[in-house]
Amino acid sequence: MSTILQGGSDLGTRASSKPVLSIKNLRVSYTTGAGTVNAVDGVSLDIGAGEIFGLAGESGCGKSTIANAVMRLLQSPAKITDGTIELNQRNVLTLSDEELRRTRWREMSMVFQSAMNAMNPVMTIGEQMMDVFTTHEKMPKKEARERAAHLLTLVDITPDRLKAYPHQLSGGMRQRVVIAIALALNPSLLIMDEPTTALDVVVQRDIMAQIKELQQSLGFSVLFITHDISLMVELSHRMAVMYAGRLVEVAPSNVLLDDPLHPYTTALMNAFPPLSGPRTELLGLPDAPPTSAGRPSGCSFHPRCPMAMDACKIQDPVLRPVAEHHDAACLLVPEFVIPSERPAK
Amino acid sequence: MRFLLRRLGFYLIAFWACITLNFFLPRLMPGDPVSRMFAQVQNQMRPDQIAALRQLFGLTNKPLWQQYLDYIGNIFRGDMGISLSRFPTPVSSVISSEIGWTLLLGATSLIIAVVLGNLLGILAAWRRGKFLDSVFPPLLVFVGSFPYFWLAMAALYLFGIVLGWFPLNHAFTDGVEPSFSFSYVADVANHLVLPALTIVLVSIGGWMLGMRNTMIATTAEDYITMARAKGLRSGRIMFHYAARNAMLPSITSFGMSLGFVVGGALLTETVFAYPGIGYQLLNSVQGLDYPLTQGIFLTITTAVLAANFLVDIIYVRLDPRVRVS
Numbered sequence: 001m002s003t004i005l006q007g008g009s010d011l012g013t014r015a016s017s018k019p020v021l022s023i024k025n026l027r028v029s030y031t032t033g034a035g036t037v038n039a040v041d042g043v044s045l046d047i048g049a050g051e052i053f054g055l056a057g058e059s060g061c062g063k064s065t066i067a068n069a070v071m072r073l074l075q076s077p078a079k080i081t082d083g084t085i086e087l088n089q090r091n092v093l094t095l096s097d098e099e100l101r102r103t104r105w106r107e108m109s110m111v112f113q114s115a116m117n118a119m120n121p122v123m124t125i126g127e128q129m130m131d132v133f134t135t136h137e138k139m140p141k142k143e144a145r146e147r148a149a150h151l152l153t154l155v156d157i158t159p160d161r162l163k164a165y166p167h168q169l170s171g172g173m174r175q176r177v178v179i180a181i182a183l184a185l186n187p188s189l190l191i192m193d194e195p196t197t198a199l200d201v202v203v204q205r206d207i208m209a210q211i212k213e214l215q216q217s218l219g220f221s222v223l224f225i226t227h228d229i230s231l232m233v234e235l236s237h238r239m240a241v242m243y244a245g246r247l248v249e250v251a252p253s254n255v256l257l258d259d260p261l262h263p264y265t266t267a268l269m270n271a272f273p274p275l276s277g278p279r280t281e282l283l284g285l286p287d288a289p290p291t292s293a294g295r296p297s298g299c300s301f302h303p304r305c306p307m308a309m310d311a312c313k314i315q316d317p318v319l320r321p322v323a324e325h326h327d328a329a330c331l332l333v334p335e336f337v338i339p340s341e342r343p344a345k
Numbered sequence: 346m347r348f349l350l351r352r353l354g355f356y357l358i359a360f361w362a363c364i365t366l367n368f369f370l371p372r373l374m375p376g377d378p379v380s381r382m383f384a385q386v387q388n389q390m391r392p393d394q395i396a397a398l399r400q401l402f403g404l405t406n407k408p409l410w411q412q413y414l415d416y417i418g419n420i421f422r423g424d425m426g427i428s429l430s431r432f433p434t435p436v437s438s439v440i441s442s443e444i445g446w447t448l449l450l451g452a453t454s455l456i457i458a459v460v461l462g463n464l465l466g467i468l469a470a471w472r473r474g475k476f477l478d479s480v481f482p483p484l485l486v487f488v489g490s491f492p493y494f495w496l497a498m499a500a501l502y503l504f505g506i507v508l509g510w511f512p513l514n515h516a517f518t519d520g521v522e523p524s525f526s527f528s529y530v531a532d533v534a535n536h537l538v539l540p541a542l543t544i545v546l547v548s549i550g551g552w553m554l555g556m557r558n559t560m561i562a563t564t565a566e567d568y569i570t571m572a573r574a575k576g577l578r579s580g581r582i583m584f585h586y587a588a589r590n591a592m593l594p595s596i597t598s599f600g601m602s603l604g605f606v607v608g609g610a611l612l613t614e615t616v617f618a619y620p621g622i623g624y625q626l627l628n629s630v631q632g633l634d635y636p637l638t639q640g641i642f643l644t645i646t647t648a649v650l651a652a653n654f655l656v657d658i659i660y661v662r663l664d665p666r667v668r669v670s
Contacts, residue, residue, distance in 0.1 A: 071574050104576035112574075117567035120586050122664055131585075135577050165665040181575070 018089070019046035020188050020221040021070065021108075026083035028065050028074065038295075039065045039078070041245035044319075047189070052215060052222040054236030054253065056229045056268060058289050062245040063225045064113070067193045070223070071110050072100055088188060106136055108189040109182040114198050115175035119166040125177050126162030132184045151180040155210060172203035176210070183214065190215075191223045196231070208235055229268050233257045238325075241265045244290045244300040247319055251326040261328045263305050299331065307332055348668060352657045356650045363646040368416050371635045372409075377402075381633055382429065401427060402636070425643065426636035430628060436640035439625060443609075444644070446516050447621040450613065451606030453537060454544035459599050461545070462552025467588045469553065470560030482557065485550030497543045497616040504539055511539045514618035540617045544610060555598065560591040593664055600656030604649030608641075 028040040040062040047053045055063045068074045070085055072092060085092045087108055095103060112118040119128055129148035133139040139147070149159035155176040166174055175195060182190055192211070196204040212235060215222060226232050232239055233253045240250040241264060249262040260266045267285040287304050290296060296303050302312035311331055319329040379398045383390050407415070419425070425436040469478035488496070505513045512518065517532050563569065564587050572586045609623025622641060629637035661668055 073570055073574055101576045101578070104574055106576065110571075110574050112567055112571055114567060118571045120568045120572070120590070121666060122589050123585065124665075131577060131581065132575055135575075135581070167666050178571075 018049070019086075020049050020051075020088060021045075021047040021223065022084075022086040023066070023070070024084045024086075026066065026069060026085065027081045028062070028069055029079055029081050031077045031079065038245050040069065042083070043242075043245075043247055044083075045240060045247065045250065047221050047223060049188070049221060050215075050219050051238060052212075052224055052236040054224045054226070054232040054239035055242060056226060056232050056239060057242035058227060058268075060289060061242045063242055064193050067110065067191045067223065067225055070189075070191060071104065071108065073110075102136070105132060105182075105187065106185045107187055108191065109185070109187045110191040110193065111175075111178055111182050111195045113194045115171065115178045115195075116198060118178050119174065121166055124163050124165055125169070129162070129177075129181050129184060132181060136185055147184070151184055152177070154183070154214065155180045171199055172207065175199060175203075175207055179207070179211065179214075183218065183220070186218060187220055189221050189223065191225070193225045194227070195224075197226070197228075204231065211235070229271075241268060244295060246300070246329065247327075248301065248330065249326075249328045250319070251323075251328075255326060259326075261322060261326070261333050262330045263307050263332070264301050267304075267306075299329075348661060349658060352654060356654050360647065360650055363643065363650070364417060364420060365413075367639055367643050367646075368413055371639060382432075420643070425640040428629075428634055428637045430632035430634040430637065436636050439637060440622070440640055440644055443620055443622050443625050444607070446619065447607065447609045447623070449516075449533075450537065450540055450544075450619060450621060451610060452603075454541040454548070454610075455599075455602055455606055457541065458545045458548045459552055459595070459602075462549040463556045463588075463592065463595055465549075466553040466556025466558075467560055467583065467591070470557045470564060470591075471583050471587070473561060478557070482550070482554055485553055489547045489550035491547070493543070493547055493612050494616055496547060497540075497613060500539055500543050501616060512536050516620050536619075540610075540613045540619050544613060552595070552598075556591065556595055559594055560587060563587050563591040566590070589663075593660070596656060596659060596663065600652050600659075601649075603655070604652035605645070607648035608645045 023046075024044050026040055026043045027038060030037045030039055043062075043066060045053070055066065057063050065074070065078065068078075069080055070087070070092065072095075074080065080093060083093075087103070090103075092100070092103070119125065126145065126148055129151060130141065130144040133144035133147050134141065145162065148162055152159050152161060157173060157176060157180070161169070161173075161177075166177075169177065175198075179195070195211075196207055199207065208231060211222070222236070224232060224236055233256070236253050238251065239253050239256055240247045241256075241262065242248065243264050249256065249260070249265045251259075251261075256265060257269070260269055264285075271285060285304060289304075290300055296313075298311075298313045298315055299305070299308075299317050302308040305312065309331065315331060317329045317331050319327050322328045322333045377399075379395055379402060382398065383395060423437055425440075428434050428436050428439050431439055465477065465481055469481060472478060501513065504510050512535060516536050517523070517529065518536075521529060521532055523529060569582065569586055572582045577586075607622065609621040609626060611623035611627055613619060614621040614624040622644070625637065626641045628634070629641065
């Protein structure tokens, strides 16, 4: 299993071919009584064909908002104020309702945070799998049932569970069913929004291994969102770290693991125990990320940054290449180029 | 199945408790019906007549447990005693002559109100803040908050007297022979419109609001978001995913209301001079007609229990989660 979980070796190169998902300068704001908050503040990213792209960050940094923006599931008061989202070279944001309905699940599907609530409690899992086929492919019921049965075997569940209701399945099985539903129409992009948060670590690893396996045989791209950075490093080819609505570092996963350049990435890495390997001391990050009320001047991370300089309070760093296939948004980065001077991880 | 058997057991025990209470409560009250009849006929009754009446009403000197057993035996034979106010008609025939009309009026208006109200609630919640949602709830609540008798009389005046569209009273035209012919059914339906309409008007708002609110809570559930993400058609999400879950509390209230239908609609029956149990119950209480009161109470409690059992059966079909608990 651990071999399956090894990060891809062809790091970073996949994104250079025509991207499956291309987000440009995306801005999403929430308007509340207290004012307007930019939950996503000018995010750009590309996900190549067959690439697993991880998006990490603390709660409230805007990662789920990006996922929902791509699926166009954002609901008032959230609003996309700027940017484009291209899925297979088509702008998702300008699709009509009917075009959007046809595009959803056929080209992009999503595994939601809690499998517990993602399934309708009064319908059997079979019915909830079959309606994808009957709606999108006008398939007769009998054929849809066969396809659903086949899907279940893909995630190691026996087809006789088609008649089961969600409450009759364990949490892990339920999440596997949700993944099976997500793969029903062989989409080019699978979005996973904290797919294993509610599950215990063993089940988590099983499911991630299964996803990796399916991804290799079916070849879909993945946008994988989690705050569990060690899980992400093992699974994804490339990853981005997000802070207060912006990407602060993007790099191939193993590069990011060995060589984090942004102090926030380092802090995130230190906050999680590795799944395997020696015990290390966990270091927390003091304070909380900026709230809706106010973004600090200059670099939004500077109040919590152990390496903040005076310039950080004034100058707002932009995400820019700092090495091959490696972007970061930190004023300190040029100083970190010589390996011996990097902070110990 | 085991769940239903357990429920059935519970209802049987509840039914037994009802019968028992029904037996003891009147016996805790002072006086007896024969003394009352004796008073009604200005004491012109011979001792042997009194004794015969006492025998008829079961007021014997048998021990209480013996009377209790007799009473239960009689109930299961459908014998609920003799009505005092309509002496010597048996209680069971008084009830059976009226219950048909009560069921017709009550069930018709309840079903219309529930179906329409829930549909309106579903649509209003689905298009929250749009036309249907902003106009209907306040309007229906406004109508529903009129005193019922006022609304009923206004309807009677407008549609019955001024416009003359509907008959003023009774369940069918006097002198028409009950039969299964079209003209008779049409006549009954015509007489039913105004009473049923007024009941629907005052009750529909509650059904709509209740459904709308649960439906709004349901549309915030993750499985609705997932259904939308799946690219399902709006109608399927609305009915199969949202309404199918949101209707569960509504089903419970429907069951409760269904049971109480048997109690009749006193105000409706009074305003429209419509035959029914409600009016009989009022009469029996006013006339201290214990056997009839008891009989009607028993009928109502039985109906409430039966309706609840019916709802349990429906619920098991609609919500798979109760099957295991």
